[in-house]
Amino acid sequence: MDPPAAPSATVSQRDQWIVESQVYKIYEHFASIPPNAQSVMLELQRDRHMEFLEKGLGHLAPSFSVLDANRPWLCYWILHSIALLGESVDDELENNTIDFLSRCQDPNGGYGGGPGQMPHLATTYAAVNTLITLGGQKALASINRDKLSGFLHRMKQPDGGFRMHDVGEIDVRACYTAISVASVLNILDNELISNVGDFILSCQTYEGGIAGEPGSEAHGGYTFCGLATMILIDEVNRLDLPRLTEWVVFRQGPECGFQGRTNKLVDGCYSFWQGAVVDLLRRFYSIIEKQMASLAAQKGDSAEESSQILTTSDGFEGMGRSSLVNFNSIGCNFLKEPRATEPLFHSIALQQYILLCSQELEGGLRDKPGKRRDYYHTCYCLSGLSVCQYSSSKDPDRPPLPKSVLGPYSNLLEPVHPLFNVVLERYHEAHQFFRGFS
Numbered sequence: 315m316d317p318p319a320a321p322s323a324t325v326s327q328r329d330q331w332i333v334e335s336q337v338y339k340i341y342e343h344f345a346s347i348p349p350n351a352q353s354v355m356l357e358l359q360r361d362r363h364m365e366f367l368e369k370g371l372g373h374l375a376p377s378f379s380v381l382d383a384n385r386p387w388l389c390y391w392i393l394h395s396i397a398l399l400g401e402s403v404d405d406e407l408e409n410n411t412i413d414f415l416s417r418c419q420d421p422n423g424g425y426g427g428g429p430g431q432m433p434h435l436a437t438t439y440a441a442v443n444t445l446i447t448l449g450g451q452k453a454l455a456s457i458n459r460d461k462l463s464g465f466l467h468r469m470k471q472p473d474g475g476f477r478m479h480d481v482g483e484i485d486v487r488a489c490y491t492a493i494s495v496a497s498v499l500n501i502l503d504n505e506l507i508s509n510v511g512d513f514i515l516s517c518q519t520y521e522g523g524i525a526g527e528p529g530s531e532a533h534g535g536y537t538f539c540g541l542a543t544m545i546l547i548d549e550v551n552r553l554d555l556p557r558l559t560e561w562v563v564f565r566q567g568p569e570c571g572f573q574g575r576t577n578k579l580v581d582g583c584y585s586f587w588q589g590a591v592v593d594l595l596r597r598f599y600s601i602i603e604k605q606m607a608s609l610a611a612q613k614g615d616s617a618e619e620s621s622q623i624l625t626t627s628d629g630f631e632g633m634g635r636s637s638l639v640n641f642n643s644i645g646c647n648f649l650k651e652p653r654a655t656e657p658l659f660h661s662i663a664l665q666q667y668i669l670l671c672s673q674e675l676e677g678g679l680r681d682k683p684g685k686r687r688d689y690y691h692t693c694y695c696l697s698g699l700s701v702c703q704y705s706s707s708k709d710p711d712r713p714p715l716p717k718s719v720l721g722p723y724s725n726l727l728e729p730v731h732p733l734f735n736v737v738l739e740r741y742h743e744a745h746q747f748f749r750g751f752s
């Protein structure tokens with residue numbers, strides 16, 4: 315297939331518009347071109363993306379060492395992107411990936427960035443998500459859960475946080491990656507959970523978003539990690555959710571994409587980090603309403619008045635009952651809870667940013683025009699696109715209406731579990747598999 319005809323605005327013009335933060339000119343240009351050219355630009359270039367991803371699989375060959383400390387991440391970014399596109403890899407590659415990740419698994423638990431490297435929580439998360447994405451007995455049974463549990467306990471800190479690795483940094487990423495893998499592998503226990511909520515709370519800033527560590531700046535990546543962690547430990551109601559909501563909704567700018575933090579440029583990868591935050595918050599509108607009402611009562615305002623701002627009665631009433639909760643089921647039960655019909659971000663606008671600004675027509679996705687495509691951005695732009703496409707469906711098991719999917723309906727991706735960022739169906743398989751172990 316030939317690449318689609320290039321739009322008449324040149325690539326350098328588009329790059330310049332982005333540098334000058336005048337992305338709206340891309341949209342003006344888009345609006346002025348004929349409908350058939352518009353539809354080419356809005357089409358998800360599945361074949362081209364697959365070509366780019368398959369090329370990346372070559373980087374996973376044992377001889378490839380440039381990105382040595384990142385190989386479990388490369389596995390996850392590439393294989394998750396392929397799964398989002400509804401495709402799979404052949405048996406040989408699947409077996410090679412499982413064998414490779416087994417060699418990254420430390421004898422004392424956890425996964426390093428390559429064989430023989432010290433275990434690290436980030437690469438452990440990437441390896442576990444890769445194996446869940448591959449699915450099947452061989453991949454799932456290759457994870458040594460007992461040893462992994464030992465590694466997580468070793469990383470646990472008295473203040474509630476986790477270290478990324480032995481003598482490594484303590485931050486919100488570490489909390490999320492530890493709690494996420496423990497939850498999906500059914501090894502989450504009271505000791506791992508203890509005081510995590512206090513640590514995350516200490517990272518929520520005056521702006522409302524969550525920083526990597528206490529005293530730092532609120533950032534979309536950490537906000538996703540912090541919010542998802544609080545949900546997985548059943549303590550989301552402790553966060554200041556109205557302030558968090560206000561912070562995140564204002565991160566979607568006139569360019570239609572999300573920025574990671576105040577006064578920074580938009581970037582395609584925040585389509586997932588920030589988009590998923592807004593999507594996760596949809597289950598908690600009743601808590602948000604209650605928090606707003608109590609705030610208004612404290613200020614002497616009418617509680618009724620403030621609760622009009624969010625107009626759903628849906629909510630996740632189960633939150634805040636920690637003593638009664640089976641923590642390992644939260645990720646699964648979360649999906650069954652009602653969610654408001656519309657999220658508080660502009661889904662079609664975000665899809666427009668991803669398809670028109672982040673998508674390379676030759677394959678792969680990127681931060682913005684002028685930046686090079688890469689596997690990290692391909693993974694998180696596609697993950698964000700999936701979140702958008704399903705963002706108006708009440709029932710995640712039903713396909714979304716065509717009006718929710720920008721461009722041709724063939725753009726539709728597989729749905730993801732927004733707490734773990736693995737394809738939903740693969741999450742269910744893993745949850746079933748690990749439920750059988752105590």
Ligand SMILES: CC(C)=CCC/C(C)=C/CC/C(C)=C/COP(=O)(O)OP(=O)(O)O
Nearest residue numbers: 436487491533535536539574575578579581
């Ligand atoms: C699961 C896991 C490991 C999650 C990681 C979450 C994540 C993406 C954190 C972001 C880290 C960060 C401060 C980037 C800022 O980069 P920058 O200054 O280049 O970007 P900016 O200008 O957009 O802020």
Ligand SMILES: [Zn+2]
Nearest residue numbers: 581582583681
């Ligand atoms: Zn980015």
